[in-house]
Amino acid sequence: MLRHRLYLNTALAAGLALWLPAASAAVDGPSVHVYNWYDYIGPTTLADFKRDQGITPVYDTFDSAEVLEGKLLTGGSGYDVVVASNFSLPTLIKAGVLAPLDPAKLPHLKHMDPTLLAKLASNDPGNRYAVPYLWGTNGIGYNIDKVRAVLGEQAPVDSWDLLFKEDNLAKLSQCGVALLDSPAEMLPVALHYLGLPPNSSNPDDYKQAEALLLKLRPHIRYFDSSKFISDLANGNICAAVSWSGAALEAKTNAELAGNGVRIAYSLPKEGAPVWLDTLVLLKDAPHPTQGQAFIDYLMRPEVVAPITDHLNYPNGNLAATPLVGAAARNNPVVYPSAETMARLFTLQPLPKKTERIRTRVWSKVKSGQ
Structure with missing residues (x-):
């Protein structure tokens, strides 16, 4: 889902500079x-692929x-392989954007x-x-000490109440709260919090979600899908709706910096989104053979x-699970x-009419009007 995930650290940026940009290379x-x-690949994966495959x-x-x-x-993007979230697949398939994968060319599909x-x-x-690549969840990344200082030892860090209950959010606004700038991810969470279907197509449900978020809007510092990671790590904000890996990246970076910031990630007890990112081959891929070789390599x-x-x-x-580090x-x-x-x-993908409603709601929420 959705997904960017992490900010580009210096070492990875140096490595990826060798491969950018596609349009002019x-x-x-x-x-x-x-x-x-x-920032959604290993620091040496691309170089390793070139050495292994000669591509x-x-x-x-x-x-x-x-x-x-x-x-x-x-159309005409010039790309061969794309990492697409599971909920985007029906739209892309229906539009004829994707090419069926050839299992005979994917021996690691097993x-x-x-x-x-x-x-x-x-x-x-x-x-x-599509074949699975990486997956994860959406929850709450938070600064342990700052949240406790504001809300006390019994702060509801295991619940969406932490951010969607106005009294709590108003207090947390002292130390800063960020939301993902993604209507496809934030509005389902708001609907779910209200006890409504997260993938609703009912316009009245979105009116309720809009009312909730507009009430909370004055207490939200910003909407962004990457800045919150460094801000959590540096103690500039104390809570954010976050992807699981992004919160862990913030935690790791704070520990490496030795700045005393302690970050944790919570999956709210009420439930939360789970997403799956996939590897797909484009129908108009200029290099389909090399594209399937890349997909197979990542498998x-x-x-x-x-x-x-x-x-x-x-x-x-x-x-791969036994090969993943114990941590x-x-x-x-x-x-x-x-x-x-x-x-x-x-x-899930929504009808275009509902997508338009969702876009309008999100624009109003961000502007606060």
Whole structure:
């Protein structure tokens, strides 16, 4: 879902500079053009792929599903492989943007988690167009000490009440609260909090979500899908609606900085979104053979396990799980328990009419009018 996830650290930025940008890169020899979420791959994955396959990856990034869909639906993007969230797949498939994958060219397809493939089939019937890459959840990233200082030891950090109950949010506004700048992710959470279907197509439900968010708007410092990570790590804000891996990245960066900031991530007890990002091949891919080689490479257990270790997002590769480091593999934030998974819900594509309603609501919420 959704997904950008993490901000680009210096080391990774230096590595990715070798591959950017797709639009202007001139490459000698075989190449593959890849479009992925911002900072959503291992620091050496691209270089390792080139060394292993003799194919140069030309790499671009995006930071919202809306940007991705807008680029792909206009056609002629020039990309071969794209990382698309599960809820975007029906729109892309219906528009004829994606090419069916050839299992004969994907020998590592056998490693995919059958449970995730079954979930993905609701967005990609028959698993024809997409294979799982990484997945995660949306919850609350927060500064342990600042939240306790404002709300006390009994702060409801295990509940959406922390941010969606006005009394709590008003107090937390003293230290700063951020929301994702994504109507496709925030409005389902607001609907779910109100006891309404998170994937509702009922305009009246969105009126209720709008009223709730407009009431909360004065206490929200900003809407952004990347800035909140560094701000959490540096203590500039004390809470944010966050992706699981993003909160863990903030936690790690605060610890590395030794700045005394303690960050935690909570999956609210009421339930929260779970998303699955996938690897797809575009129908107009200029290099389809190299594209499928890239997809297959990322399905190697020994390739994707270090990506999980680096990003703190679980992967869709069952054979890779034993290769993931214990710190990530045993962390319930990265790999939630079955009990937790039962409380999570997936996001679904909505009719265009509902999407327009959602866009209008979000514009009003952000402007506060």
